[in-house]
Amino acid sequence: MSATAAGHALHVLRANRVSAFAAILAVVLVLTAGFGPLLLPFDPIASDVAISLQPPSALHWAGTDQLGRDVLARVIAAGRLDYAIAAAAVFLSFIVGAAIGGACGFRGGAVDRWVGRIVDVLMAFPLFVLAMALVAALGNRVENIIYATAIINLPFYIRFARAEVAVRRGAGWVEAASASGNGPWRIVFSFLLPNVLPAMAVQISLNLGWAILNAAGLSFIGLGVHPPTPEWGIMVAEGARFITVGHWWLVTAPGLALMLSVLCFNLLGDGLRDMLDPRMRT
Amino acid sequence: MSLLSVAGLKVAFATRAGRVEALHGIDLAIAAGETLGIVGESGSGKSVTSLAILRLLDRAGRITAGDIAWRGESIVTASASRLRALRGAEIAMIFQNPRTALNPIRPVGQQIIDAIRAHRRISCAEAAAEALDALRQVRIREPERRMRAYPNELSGGMCQRVMIAMAMACRPALLIADEPTTGLDVTTQKAVMDLLAELTRSRGMAMMLITHDLALAAQYCQRVTVMERGRVVETAPPARLFAAPAHPYTQCLVAASPTRHSELPARTVSAAGAKLLEVSHLTKRYPDGTLAVEDVSFALAAGESLGLVGESGSGKTTISRLVCRLMDPSAGEIRLAGTPIGAIPASDFHRAPQRRDIQIVFQDPGESLNPRFTAADAIADPLKRLFTIPRARLMDEVAASAARAGLPADLLTRYPHQLSGGQKARIGIARALAVRPKLLVLDEPTAALDVSVQAVILELLDRLRAEEGLSYLFVSHDLNVVRMLCARMIVLQHGRIVEQGESRTVFRAPQSPYTRELLASIPSFAPA
Amino acid sequence: MTKLASIARLAGQRLLSSLPALLGVVIFTFVLMRVLPGDPAVFFSSGPSAGKQEIEQLRHQMGLDRSIPVQLAFYLRDIATGSLGHSMTTGQDVTKDLRERLPASLELTFAALILALGLAIPMGVLAALNPNAWIDHAVRFFCTLGVCVPTFVSGLLLIYAFYYLAGIAPDPTGRIDVFASPPPAFTGFLTIDSLLAGDSEAFWSALRQLILPAATMALFVLAPLARMTRAAMLAVLGSDYIRTARAMGLSRPRIIIAYALRNAALPVLTIAGIVFSTMLGANVLVEKVFSWPGVAAYALDALLASDYAPVQGFVLLMASVFVVVNLLVDVLYGLADPRVAS
Amino acid sequence: AHAQTRAETLRQVTGNAFNTLDPNLPGSTRESFGLAMSTYDRLVSFERKPNGKGFIFDFDHIRPELAQSYSVSPDGLTITFKLRPDAKWHDGTPVTAEDIKWSLDRVVTAKGLGAPQMLTGSMTKADQFTIIDPMTVQVKLDRPDKLALPNLATVYPIMVNSKLVKQHVTADDPWGLQWTKDHEAGSGPYIVDTFKPGEQVILHRFDDWKSGKDGKLPFFKRVIGQTVPEAATRASLLQRGDADISIDLAASDVLAMEKDPKLKIISTPQFNAWQMIAFNQRVKPYDNLKVRQAITAALPYEDMFKAAIFGRGAPLFGGTWTTGAPSPLFLQPMPEHTDLAKAKALLTEAGFPDGFDTTFSYSVSTAQINDPLAALLKESLGKIGIRVDIQKLPDAQMSTLVTEKKLAMFTDTSISWMTTTDYFVRNFLTGDQRWNYPSLDDKALETLAQTARFTADPAKYDEMARQLVTMVAAETPEAFLWQPSQDAVVVPSIEGYTYWFHRQVDYRDMYRK
Ligand SMILES: Nc1ncnc2c1ncn2[C@@H]1O[C@H](COP(=O)(O)OP(=O)(O)OP(=O)(O)O)[C@@H](O)[C@H]1O
Ligand SMILES: Nc1ncnc2c1ncn2[C@@H]1O[C@H](COP(=O)(O)OP(=O)(O)OP(=O)(O)O)[C@@H](O)[C@H]1O
Numbered sequence A: 001m002s003a004t005a006a007g008h009a010l011h012v013l014r015a016n017r018v019s020a021f022a023a024i025l026a027v028v029l030v031l032t033a034g035f036g037p038l039l040l041p042f043d044p045i046a047s048d049v050a051i052s053l054q055p056p057s058a059l060h061w062a063g064t065d066q067l068g069r070d071v072l073a074r075v076i077a078a079g080r081l082d083y084a085i086a087a088a089a090v091f092l093s094f095i096v097g098a099a100i101g102g103a104c105g106f107r108g109g110a111v112d113r114w115v116g117r118i119v120d121v122l123m124a125f126p127l128f129v130l131a132m133a134l135v136a137a138l139g140n141r142v143e144n145i146i147y148a149t150a151i152i153n154l155p156f157y158i159r160f161a162r163a164e165v166a167v168r169r170g171a172g173w174v175e176a177a178s179a180s181g182n183g184p185w186r187i188v189f190s191f192l193l194p195n196v197l198p199a200m201a202v203q204i205s206l207n208l209g210w211a212i213l214n215a216a217g218l219s220f221i222g223l224g225v226h227p228p229t230p231e232w233g234i235m236v237a238e239g240a241r242f243i244t245v246g247h248w249w250l251v252t253a254p255g256l257a258l259m260l261s262v263l264c265f266n267l268l269g270d271g272l273r274d275m276l277d278p279r280m281r282t
Numbered sequence B: 001m002s003l004l005s006v007a008g009l010k011v012a013f014a015t016r017a018g019r020v021e022a023l024h025g026i027d028l029a030i031a032a033g034e035t036l037g038i039v040g041e042s043g044s045g046k047s048v049t050s051l052a053i054l055r056l057l058d059r060a061g062r063i064t065a066g067d068i069a070w071r072g073e074s075i076v077t078a079s080a081s082r083l084r085a086l087r088g089a090e091i092a093m094i095f096q097n098p099r100t101a102l103n104p105i106r107p108v109g110q111q112i113i114d115a116i117r118a119h120r121r122i123s124c125a126e127a128a129a130e131a132l133d134a135l136r137q138v139r140i141r142e143p144e145r146r147m148r149a150y151p152n153e154l155s156g157g158m159c160q161r162v163m164i165a166m167a168m169a170c171r172p173a174l175l176i177a178d179e180p181t182t183g184l185d186v187t188t189q190k191a192v193m194d195l196l197a198e199l200t201r202s203r204g205m206a207m208m209l210i211t212h213d214l215a216l217a218a219q220y221c222q223r224v225t226v227m228e229r230g231r232v233v234e235t236a237p238p239a240r241l242f243a244a245p246a247h248p249y250t251q252c253l254v255a256a257s258p259t260r261h262s263e264l265p266a267r268t269v270s271a272a273g274a275k276l277l278e279v280s281h282l283t284k285r286y287p288d289g290t291l292a293v294e295d296v297s298f299a300l301a302a303g304e305s306l307g308l309v310g311e312s313g314s315g316k317t318t319i320s321r322l323v324c325r326l327m328d329p330s331a332g333e334i335r336l337a338g339t340p341i342g343a344i345p346a347s348d349f350h351r352a353p354q355r356r357d358i359q360i361v362f363q364d365p366g367e368s369l370n371p372r373f374t375a376a377d378a379i380a381d382p383l384k385r386l387f388t389i390p391r392a393r394l395m396d397e398v399a400a401s402a403a404r405a406g407l408p409a410d411l412l413t414r415y416p417h418q419l420s421g422g423q424k425a426r427i428g429i430a431r432a433l434a435v436r437p438k439l440l441v442l443d444e445p446t447a448a449l450d451v452s453v454q455a456v457i458l459e460l461l462d463r464l465r466a467e468e469g470l471s472y473l474f475v476s477h478d479l480n481v482v483r484m485l486c487a488r489m490i491v492l493q494h495g496r497i498v499e500q501g502e503s504r505t506v507f508r509a510p511q512s513p514y515t516r517e518l519l520a521s522i523p524s525f526a527p528a
Numbered sequence C: 001m002t003k004l005a006s007i008a009r010l011a012g013q014r015l016l017s018s019l020p021a022l023l024g025v026v027i028f029t030f031v032l033m034r035v036l037p038g039d040p041a042v043f044f045s046s047g048p049s050a051g052k053q054e055i056e057q058l059r060h061q062m063g064l065d066r067s068i069p070v071q072l073a074f075y076l077r078d079i080a081t082g083s084l085g086h087s088m089t090t091g092q093d094v095t096k097d098l099r100e101r102l103p104a105s106l107e108l109t110f111a112a113l114i115l116a117l118g119l120a121i122p123m124g125v126l127a128a129l130n131p132n133a134w135i136d137h138a139v140r141f142f143c144t145l146g147v148c149v150p151t152f153v154s155g156l157l158l159i160y161a162f163y164y165l166a167g168i169a170p171d172p173t174g175r176i177d178v179f180a181s182p183p184p185a186f187t188g189f190l191t192i193d194s195l196l197a198g199d200s201e202a203f204w205s206a207l208r209q210l211i212l213p214a215a216t217m218a219l220f221v222l223a224p225l226a227r228m229t230r231a232a233m234l235a236v237l238g239s240d241y242i243r244t245a246r247a248m249g250l251s252r253p254r255i256i257i258a259y260a261l262r263n264a265a266l267p268v269l270t271i272a273g274i275v276f277s278t279m280l281g282a283n284v285l286v287e288k289v290f291s292w293p294g295v296a297a298y299a300l301d302a303l304l305a306s307d308y309a310p311v312q313g314f315v316l317l318m319a320s321v322f323v324v325v326n327l328l329v330d331v332l333y334g335l336a337d338p339r340v341a342s
Numbered sequence D: 001a002h003a004q005t006r007a008e009t010l011r012q013v014t015g016n017a018f019n020t021l022d023p024n025l026p027g028s029t030r031e032s033f034g035l036a037m038s039t040y041d042r043l044v045s046f047e048r049k050p051n052g053k054g055f056i057f058d059f060d061h062i063r064p065e066l067a068q069s070y071s072v073s074p075d076g077l078t079i080t081f082k083l084r085p086d087a088k089w090h091d092g093t094p095v096t097a098e099d100i101k102w103s104l105d106r107v108v109t110a111k112g113l114g115a116p117q118m119l120t121g122s123m124t125k126a127d128q129f130t131i132i133d134p135m136t137v138q139v140k141l142d143r144p145d146k147l148a149l150p151n152l153a154t155v156y157p158i159m160v161n162s163k164l165v166k167q168h169v170t171a172d173d174p175w176g177l178q179w180t181k182d183h184e185a186g187s188g189p190y191i192v193d194t195f196k197p198g199e200q201v202i203l204h205r206f207d208d209w210k211s212g213k214d215g216k217l218p219f220f221k222r223v224i225g226q227t228v229p230e231a232a233t234r235a236s237l238l239q240r241g242d243a244d245i246s247i248d249l250a251a252s253d254v255l256a257m258e259k260d261p262k263l264k265i266i267s268t269p270q271f272n273a274w275q276m277i278a279f280n281q282r283v284k285p286y287d288n289l290k291v292r293q294a295i296t297a298a299l300p301y302e303d304m305f306k307a308a309i310f311g312r313g314a315p316l317f318g319g320t321w322t323t324g325a326p327s328p329l330f331l332q333p334m335p336e337h338t339d340l341a342k343a344k345a346l347l348t349e350a351g352f353p354d355g356f357d358t359t360f361s362y363s364v365s366t367a368q369i370n371d372p373l374a375a376l377l378k379e380s381l382g383k384i385g386i387r388v389d390i391q392k393l394p395d396a397q398m399s400t401l402v403t404e405k406k407l408a409m410f411t412d413t414s415i416s417w418m419t420t421t422d423y424f425v426r427n428f429l430t431g432d433q434r435w436n437y438p439s440l441d442d443k444a445l446e447t448l449a450q451t452a453r454f455t456a457d458p459a460k461y462d463e464m465a466r467q468l469v470t471m472v473a474a475e476t477p478e479a480f481l482w483q484p485s486q487d488a489v490v491v492p493s494i495e496g497y498t499y500w501f502h503r504q505v506d507y508r509d510m511y512r513k
């Protein structure tokens, strides 16, 4: 089973160049974030004002920042945090959203209508402002940034799951399932949701990228994680202010890291869907 | 010389699996004013042939060899502009499933006008006039109003009429009709076909009628071409084709097509036992108000099989769903072996002990299998839910019921999309049989299958009934099939029972006018 | 005729059913703001010599000395009477501020949306017409690049390139050159007003100011629009009625535009609606970077200052816009697609 | 024509909002203060003296402004103002004694920012102001307060056209604050053309203005004040010469601009403002002197100075005195040095051999300076075992928590309009009030400050001042960091910039070469 799955994945990647590129990129990025910090000669936190704001050199490939910290070291160290934030946030909203949306889509009726209302309330919110408000209210710590991001993603997942489940609700194999003695819950969770998953994969990977950008935006208005913790958003936000001054390297490295990650997540989506969809297997 | 002649036509498709050749050298010819039937089972290349003739194959498909000559001029090498002129004006085409074949957000009149003005430089007003005329030709009631109607406001039959009107509008010399009536009721089918026949005759048009229904082809064509897996196996006038099919494939095709005379191999019908299912005054009104089933009562004895026929929308599926307790009735009683089960809400019925006694086989075998389940998973599912069986024995059970449904064991690890229609149907049946039910509800189990496959499945079902003493509630719109499988039959119209009784008697002496109409519109090749 | 009626009825229902949502938004925001740890009274009495009594007095003046339910009751009553309270940050009535600033945001968002659609639809169509060809991948890649860059970065970069280095763009300060006199306010959309006033100089000035921020926002929403156009186009092109049209010998442009594109436009329309209403609230950063006097930046400042009224007003406004836009989309959809009404 | 008007127009870009036209309104921003200086006259004004490339205000010399002349009685209890016969309001009506009286009454009685400020000049009641004759107004004090006259030169006591404002007063707003919020009724050198709160304000010159120094009119015919939130954008506006002046650019930008020949930077250490790290004594363990001393010894001053504000300012650390303060000024280098060993020792003495957990807070709007500062502080205190949790708070939260005395250790910049040492001490280090960040409660300090306040003899006063500073240094209520520079970046053609106590641009002073 898993063997065939792996084979299938390879097949998909071979079939679709863009997905292959994205997948390789993803692996590289994640590995760098995971093990990069171990290989680095520089501490991303320790300051040395004597060598502050130095342009890229043989020693400091991406230059040093205001406090003389190695930018590259910080960029790599930041990867972990940013991926963690994105992954956690998206995972949260996916789990909750899929469950609620799935149940509603299958049951329909009054509950469905009410959930719909609440989702409307959330959707009607200017989401970024909502995120800001939440972070401001809960205090700008990593976990709160995650919650805020998760919450503003939630309505999309609920809607998506709901719609996808609703269209499949009448499908023959769903009726067959209940004829085979499956209860409603089992039908939702072991029949419908798995079938919705491939379509959702696209949404998920798009959101991963989006979550990172969201965190960056929060940092830009000062509601990001606290210094000296390295985080791409803050680095980009601060670096961007140094462009006119000529300290271009401050924004370049984190900017590239951010871009590549988001790009990767965005391109990965379709490939992911194909991998998860057994119909694509031949 | 012939109007259209196809010689050694080969078509190949580039697929993810690689290059597949769909046509391995087709030869056909149609003379002016002639009606040629093309029959063959699904996948035999009928549509590809027709599309190839108009060079309408999608980008994956390419004509790799052979020639298509239209009045001596080669279509294969024709320029894009020439093709445009040709399409619609000289060769027109109508498709299966008229609803989707029309642009949903454009008034049908407008679409006909588009077709006309694509070929003739005339004003909108003139075009509109012609379009209106075309609609009159296909006998649509109050055509003025229909001009402004959208497809979704028309019935399937009307949509097909509109398609025909569009196709005829530019007075083509050849009309290609690709399964023009599949998905339509028998009565509608008859009307549409008669219309087509008459129009072509009156205008001296040639027609290429593509169908998988031999009887239909026989009834309306001068010559019939039989295709199998991308090859033409035989071409002959219907009389000879049916009387003395030359090619073995044709022979089995003819044998498999049910007629009002065809029979299943005789079986010792287990004497009808005690009453198994009693349905009394059953009524179903859907939330949106449609009254789908109204005051339906019937009974079914153990080991008996009861047929349920009626046109689309007559309530067959609704009844079957009600009986298997997938849906709650608005009123009425359902008793299984004496115990009332109609009162148990459908949402809880999966816990009821009777769940395992009533199983169902669905209309579209493909659509009734979870895409993420292998055949084995699908068959195992009811066993896991309704019994507690150790893992080891589970697989044996699965293999066993697969065998009973005649499904080769090596297919068990495949996903639905990797299986043929017939094989999917067998999975559906195996899944239903797995829990050894008393009553099996079959909702058009063969509607989506080819005749040859259908014949085998019917065979299988009949054998199972005989050997295991199962009872069937068999839903179908094909009276011949019902007659073959069921001793008794019920005729439904608009959710009410209009006639019920011994199948043979119903056929011989239909009581209600509606039944008579149904019987009359069954296409049948009666040389006499 | 009856169709219009039924659409109107649908719209009416939508509107009614969204009222609870709006109320929910109001209450939720209200509570959320009160949860913010900041005390506006303290913050705004931060004059170099603010004392306790001054804070108290300000708190009273802002009505914050009442209990929260009472405050909510008063607030709802004010909304009913069309007042959204008073902003401490600008010292003006929120309604007045919003009335002045909403057109700015709307103009910007519209410009961005038009720009984005103008690019996305052709690209999407191109991609759909030759799927998996290099052009398809190119389109996908380009659009994705747009999403990868945070708007504030792309904004600053654009300014740096076109204003600071090249000097072709006007200075990124507000909606119109400070030395040009703005046209008489009529619609509030400077470009339109200036045209109405026949003041070409003001028009160009306003337009030039609009380009960079609009481009920044457009870049960011290109991806979803193009993606949807492509998907919809592909679906339609594969459909039976397109095959019919081809079989009837209709010309290719006619098929693509009159048949395919019109059908594909429906889902794109829906997405465009969503994109619009999200953009309107989400272009905080763009407005900040281009010092655009819009509602989002206004709300951001208020939020950081825990200035309740403006934030609440803003959210309510956005929610209403959201509802209205959805309504609009529904109506257009209904008009375009006969299947909806029946 | 365009070029012409451009040359006669001054364009200021700032990050904050002009939000009212009347500085007395609660919530007025600093920009509004600056604006009010040019739209309204006061009876008197501080003189200014050259300083580097520009000027700086002179707290000790006060000139008549709307008043033609003033005199202080020997006992210092009455101040008499003679009015200008030719002074006019913007609507052309003459300035009368009634107007002046009404305006003064307004400042001390209206519910606004003015009253608490006037209090520090012993002006509290309307009946202190009397009309002697149509051209003379007198202010009576119940004690000889050095700060009375200076207070009249501050932002709040604006002279308003009473006849005009009275038309718009209401029962619950007897002084017409709501109206003056967005209508201006003054006699200042500039008249408001358009006022878009939080966006821009455009002024044009009032050519009948007589209150200028030697009756001179300001140079610029037109002034534009614009809000441009993004610092980088403000910087590029100046570099492209589209804006003439900005006083709130990011230190990093200023640093780079110094190399830019197209720009001129007038940087003045804000000698009435200072950034500090406050230790709130209401929160343990900061009630412990040793802890405070330990931290002040552990801070990496030089690095902070360099990294946070790129050395743009005057250090308040590294003072070399031990016994007593060398200067009577409140803001002078304190005897603070980075010495981790000593810090560790002090911490152990204090009873925290292995440190403690604490928080360090600052407001979001100051993040650009304080992010690096906080990082350095956390790192350095970590070395002596103090585990710091950094909190970057939205401004409203910050100010709330400060007022409620909830923050443990935090940084902020304080500013005082009056620059006498006792004033600093009284307002920033005593009493249960907001600006007493360290919540210092030291009776001796308080009484000494009070006596100093009313000591007329300069020599005696300086002595007391020195003593005050010495006591503060001993208490270490906060770590004095530096006086940040006010960096006014202007295009080279602009001259005459003055650093004012309100830290805003005074359009009256400036001209174009
Ligand atoms: N677009 C395509 N891509 C790949 N293979 C195709 C494509 N279209 C048709 N084929 C293959 O060509 C063969 C003939 O298909 P065709 O549609 O002509 O069958 P048919 O006779 O029309 O069947 P049906 O009765 O179901 O319409 C089939 O094996 C099918 O798999
Ligand atoms: N879920 C539903 N909601 C509302 N009406 C329905 C629903 N399902 C079926 N109907 C209506 O009930 C009537 C009977 O439908 P049903 O599917 O039972 O007919 P059928 O005989 O099975 O038709 P077919 O031969 O096409 O399967 C039809 O008019 C149909 O439109």
Ligand SMILES: [Mg+2]
Pocket: B046, B047, B048, B178
């Ligand atoms: Mg076909």
Ligand SMILES: [Mg+2]
Pocket: B316, B317, B318, B363, B443
């Ligand atoms: Mg049915």
